[in-house]
Amino acid sequence: MGQALCVCSRGTVSLGGARYLLLQRLAEGGFSYVDLVEGLRDGRFYALKRILCHDKEDRQAALREVEMHNLFQHPNILRLEAHCLVEKGAKHEAWLLLPYVKGGTLWSEVEALREKGSFMPEQRILLILHGICSGLQAIHSKGYAHRDLKPTNVLLDEDDQPILMDLGSMNRARMEVTNSREAMAVQDWAAQRCTISYRAPELFTVPSQCVIDERTDIWVLGCLAPLALLHDDSEPPGAAQHRGHPTAAGGAAGYASRPGHHEYLSVAHCWPRLYRAALGLLPPRAAPEGISAPRGELLRAGGVLESDFAIWRCAVQWFVP
Numbered sequence: 001m002g003q004a005l006c007v008c009s010r011g012t013v014s015l016g017g018a019r020y021l022l023l024q025r026l027a028e029g030g031f032s033y034v035d036l037v038e039g040l041r042d043g044r045f046y047a048l049k050r051i052l053c054h055d056k057e058d059r060q061a062a063l064r065e066v067e068m069h070n071l072f073q074h075p076n077i078l079r080l081e082a083h084c085l086v087e088k089g090a091k092h093e094a095w096l097l098l099p100y101v102k103g104g105t106l107w108s109e110v111e112a113l114r115e116k117g118s119f120m121p122e123q124r125i126l127l128i129l130h131g132i133c134s135g136l137q138a139i140h141s142k143g144y145a146h147r148d149l150k151p152t153n154v155l156l157d158e159d160d161q162p163i164l165m166d167l168g169s170m171n172r173a174r175m176e177v178t179n180s181r182e183a184m185a186v187q188d189w190a191a192q193r194c195t196i197s198y199r200a201p202e203l204f205t206v207p208s209q210c211v212i213d214e215r216t217d218i219w220v221l222g223c224l225a226p227l228a229l230l231h232d233d234s235e236p237p238g239a240a241q242h243r244g245h246p247t248a249a250g251g252a253a254g255y256a257s258r259p260g261h262h263e264y265l266s267v268a269h270c271w272p273r274l275y276r277a278a279l280g281l282l283p284p285r286a287a288p289e290g291i292s293a294p295r296g297e298l299l300r301a302g303g304v305l306e307s308d309f310a311i312w313r314c315a316v317q318w319f320v321p
Contacts, residue, residue: 045100053092062094068167076135107151131162145173173214
């Protein structure tokens with residue numbers, strides 16, 4: 001279940017036989033909070049995540065997050081150092097000891113650049129996307145999907161390598177829906193576990209006959225590039241016209257409109273630039289067949305291609321040689 005933990009004094013905790021000094025609160029949400037701690041033995045900084053567990057279902061969800069961490073030893077996925085489940089009266093808390101990544105999140109980096117009136121260079125965006133895709137490839141190769149990929153769940157380390165975190169929404173990538181009850185269950189789960197502004201269209205109105213898979217993560221890749229390049233929180237080009245198409249993004253039809261859409265003029269102009277940079281930087285074998293050939297079509301400014309979804313569906317294979 002985990003390793004023994006005790007609160008030794010007001011300012012220190014003991015986890016797995018090691019003591020840690022509580023320094024400051026890093027983040028706080030409705031069901032968890034994160035503290036910066038320092039290991040008294042090794043002098044290293046860590047992030048101590050405490051998940052509030054009100055009932056058995058919450059405890060199982062927290063232990064599931066631990067299980068997801070333990071599946072991976074990958075440079076682009078946040079590793080778990082130690083964990084435990086501790087009783088606090090009638091309630092429990094799951095404690096997860098994680099590495100402290102000083103660089104902050106992709107979101108905080110973009111916000112800092114915006115305050116300076118600056119932008120992220122295209123090559124840096126592509127390298128960050130490459131790292132995100134590498135982490136997703138590791139997750140998808142084991143048959144799972146992240147389900148809550150967003151800028152605040154991507155850390156940037158001191159070498160500018162992206163690290164995927166917050167694995168609490170991860171589940172099996174392939175979910176087959178065969179009736180309306182199952183569809184509603186998936187939809188309700190997504191409403192609770194997947195951030196609305198980065199939720200794939202097929203999770204808003206789930207058809208009674210469909211398959212949800214890891215392409216929900218690939219959708220978000222199309223949101224992250226415009227965010228970094230334009231400080232614009234938007235979706236991939238062509239998404240609006242593809243929404244409702246029976247073969248788009250996982251085979252679900254009749255998608256509900258996503259709330260809070262932005263205008264697409266600036267976003268439409270960013271995609272040709274990214275295509276140009278990507279096709280110029282990557283070796284030919286890294287691009288799927290048919291993607292690099294119609295370069296002129298890909299680069300026409302503001303253009304919407306039938307292959308837009310295909311490009312992002314194979315983004316992992318595209319960016320990872």
